[in-house]
Amino acid sequence: MARINAILLALVLLSALAAVSTNHRARKLVTEYEREQQRMRALEVEWGQLQLEQSTWATHARIEQIAREKLGMHAPKAGQVISAAP
Amino acid sequence: MKMTRSPLLDERLPAWRAHFVMGLLLLGSLALVGRSLYLQSINKDFLIGKGESRYERVIEMPATRGRILDRHGDVLAMSTPVKSIWAIPEDAKLTPAQERALAGLLDMDTRELSRKLAGERDFVFLKRQIAPDVAERVADLKLPGLHFQNEYRRYYPTGEVTSHMLGFTGAEDVGQEGIELAMNNQLAGKPGSRRVIKDRRGQIVEDVESIHVPQEGKDTVLALDAKLQFLAYSQLKQVLEERKAKAGGIVIIDAKNGEVLALANLPTYNPNNRTHLSGAQLRNRAFTDTFEPGSTFKPFTIALALEKGNVRFDTPINTSPGKLTIGPATISDAHPHGILTVAQVIQKSSNVGAAKMALAMPSEDMWKMFDSLGFGQPLKMGFPGEAGGRLRPWKHWRPIEQATMAYGHGISVTLIQLARAYQAFARDGDVLPLSLSRVEVEPALGARVFSAQTAREVRTMLEMVVQPGGTAPKAQVPGYRAAGKTGTAHKLEGGRYANKYVASFVGFAPASDPRLIVAVMIDEPSVGSYYGGDVAAPVFSTVMAGALRTLGIAPDDTLKPLLMANVPSVPPAKEEM
Numbered sequence: 001m002a003r004i005n006a007i008l009l010a011l012v013l014l015s016a017l018a019a020v021s022t023n024h025r026a027r028k029l030v031t032e033y034e035r036e037q038q039r040m041r042a043l044e045v046e047w048g049q050l051q052l053e054q055s056t057w058a059t060h061a062r063i064e065q066i067a068r069e070k071l072g073m074h075a076p077k078a079g080q081v082i083s084a085a086p
Numbered sequence: 087m088k089m090t091r092s093p094l095l096d097e098r099l100p101a102w103r104a105h106f107v108m109g110l111l112l113l114g115s116l117a118l119v120g121r122s123l124y125l126q127s128i129n130k131d132f133l134i135g136k137g138e139s140r141y142e143r144v145i146e147m148p149a150t151r152g153r154i155l156d157r158h159g160d161v162l163a164m165s166t167p168v169k170s171i172w173a174i175p176e177d178a179k180l181t182p183a184q185e186r187a188l189a190g191l192l193d194m195d196t197r198e199l200s201r202k203l204a205g206e207r208d209f210v211f212l213k214r215q216i217a218p219d220v221a222e223r224v225a226d227l228k229l230p231g232l233h234f235q236n237e238y239r240r241y242y243p244t245g246e247v248t249s250h251m252l253g254f255t256g257a258e259d260v261g262q263e264g265i266e267l268a269m270n271n272q273l274a275g276k277p278g279s280r281r282v283i284k285d286r287r288g289q290i291v292e293d294v295e296s297i298h299v300p301q302e303g304k305d306t307v308l309a310l311d312a313k314l315q316f317l318a319y320s321q322l323k324q325v326l327e328e329r330k331a332k333a334g335g336i337v338i339i340d341a342k343n344g345e346v347l348a349l350a351n352l353p354t355y356n357p358n359n360r361t362h363l364s365g366a367q368l369r370n371r372a373f374t375d376t377f378e379p380g381s382t383f384k385p386f387t388i389a390l391a392l393e394k395g396n397v398r399f400d401t402p403i404n405t406s407p408g409k410l411t412i413g414p415a416t417i418s419d420a421h422p423h424g425i426l427t428v429a430q431v432i433q434k435s436s437n438v439g440a441a442k443m444a445l446a447m448p449s450e451d452m453w454k455m456f457d458s459l460g461f462g463q464p465l466k467m468g469f470p471g472e473a474g475g476r477l478r479p480w481k482h483w484r485p486i487e488q489a490t491m492a493y494g495h496g497i498s499v500t501l502i503q504l505a506r507a508y509q510a511f512a513r514d515g516d517v518l519p520l521s522l523s524r525v526e527v528e529p530a531l532g533a534r535v536f537s538a539q540t541a542r543e544v545r546t547m548l549e550m551v552v553q554p555g556g557t558a559p560k561a562q563v564p565g566y567r568a569a570g571k572t573g574t575a576h577k578l579e580g581g582r583y584a585n586k587y588v589a590s591f592v593g594f595a596p597a598s599d600p601r602l603i604v605a606v607m608i609d610e611p612s613v614g615s616y617y618g619g620d621v622a623a624p625v626f627s628t629v630m631a632g633a634l635r636t637l638g639i640a641p642d643d644t645l646k647p648l649l650m651a652n653v654p655s656v657p658p659a660k661e662e663m
Contacts, residue, residue: 027291034290048166055161055243060316081565
């Protein structure tokens with residue numbers, strides 16, 4: 001009788017310890033998950049800012065100015081356009 | 087064994103004393119049971135709440151406002167998180183060195199900063215909407231009494247080019263004008279919140295529940311083509327500067343599906359910096375301002391006359407002597423033309439010719455046509471402040487009114503209404519509802535106004551307008567067959583026609599299979615000519631040429647030397663007013 005009790009006691013202790021450690025691990029994972037989520041949000045914000053920056057650089061007014069002034073380009077005159085039949 | 091007896095023990099105690107003690111003990115335990123009952127059941131929620139508040143936190147989950155994209159996915163408007171810095175002046179006791187450092191980071195005047203911090207108020211915004219990295223550097227200074235608040239700021243990369251179309255949002259990121267207001271429900275996100283457990287170090291260790299799931303704002307894809315928009319805007323701006331005009335508007339519509347590809351107005355404003363705004367800058371003229379369209383209205387009158395079978399393409403109309411008296415009023419042409427065919431009435435833009443054709447028709451029919459073209463009522467596109475224009479009920483028309491309406495006076499329209507109505511000619515007689523957002527499924531047929539036969543005939547007449555001998559050779563588009571109509575209208579001021587003009591041109595190309603409709607309106611051109619054929623037609627030509635090339639639409643005309651207004655052999659006709 002006493003032996004069975006001792007074994008049961010040991011099992012209870014073991015399972016209690018396992019519960020504690022599992023809970024701890026779960027919390028650690030949640031923390032990690034939250035940190036990654038935060039990183040995701042930060043990256044999203046950065047992506048948004050990069051998108052804005054890109055569209056600011058790619059403003060048509062700026063492209064036209066560079067094409068005309070820096071690269072000396074101009075729109076083709078009507079006679080310069082050759083259209084290929086499909 | 088002999089025992090001495092104590093007399094004290096012999097004394098009998100009264101029974102009530104034992105009962106009294108027992109009673110006290112009982113009362114005590116009852117009080118305990120009562121207390122525990124109170125704590126466990128009656129006061130339970132309060133205590134649990136108190137306990138949870140020691141380790142549970144409710145976190146706000148912000149939602150971003152949706153982006154506005156053009157038809158190709160280019161960003162036109164976007165929200166990005168920023169920080170606002172506020173301070174409690176009583177707590178923020180800064181050394182002069184700290185103040186200088188802070189002012190430097192915030193790009194502020196040091197004196198202004200110290201004035202703000204010296205104020206009597208309990209709360210003062212030092213600077214709103216600063217970039218997050220700047221806010222971080224400020225936070226690194228670890229100054230006392232400074233606090234940060236998360237906010238969103240909306241940016242418009244295309245700036246003043248798209249400002250009237252997009253509108254803007256207010257401080258709380260709520261739409262106030264344009265698309266931002268019209269589609270606010272779709273764009274706006276709903277912030278949410280959730281309950282979590284945090285540990286001693288402030289890290290989240292358990293997700294308890296989400297209270298409100300945040301809803302991110304949905305992106306809106308417009309029909310707008312940023313390239314065409316810039317083209318239209320820059321050409322309009324150029325002509326306004328050249329002609330020193332007061333205002334102007336331009337609209338590009340896809341004739342195939344009713345999409346609004348570009349819409350620009352001047353004067354305009356920069357939506358990213360709205361510190362000095364005037365009403366004139368804010369006005370979205372294409373939608374909210376009505377004007378008397380003038381001769382751009384003649385094709386409708388003539389189409390109706392063709393439709394009714396009153397006249398044919400080549401029926402001669404006697405416009406001699408260039409005057410027509412109706413009751414007390416007289417309609418006149420600037421140049422007497424003698425006998426013109428119906429087609430030439432359009433080509434030379436004769437008021438008398440148009441008025442004569444109108445007077446041969448019942449006023450009810452004219453009203454019905456104007457109504458089915460969408461005049462006299464707002465287009466109901468959901469755009470804020472849409473105007474309907476003035477179209478009086480036909481029962482009250484006097485003959486002189488019917489005659490002037492034939493050439494676009496005594497009636498008022500918005501530029502977008504006019505552009506939409508020209509669908510009737512650019513398409514085979516039907517008009518589609520316009521769409522601000524991208525149309526995914528090609529619409530079949532719109533509301534029919536004219537028969538296909540009539541629409542094609544008017545299209546041919548409108549082609550003659552841009553040819554030599556018409557009022558707008560400057561509207562020619564090299565490589566394409568263009569068609570359109572000029573308008574030059576006196577402006578109404580206080581009920582009288584003043585010596586101020588609105589020059590306009592509405593047209594479409596390629597005429598063999600019209601794809602784009604461009605409508606241009608220039609308000610009060612004051613340098614050089616004020617005729618629609620001289621002011622508005624060249625804008626139409628450059629914008630149409632650029633737009634057709636951008637969209638890769640095949641030329642439908644052989645190249646011929648561009649015939650300009652000053653070719654001596656055929657003098658261009660002058661617009662009537």
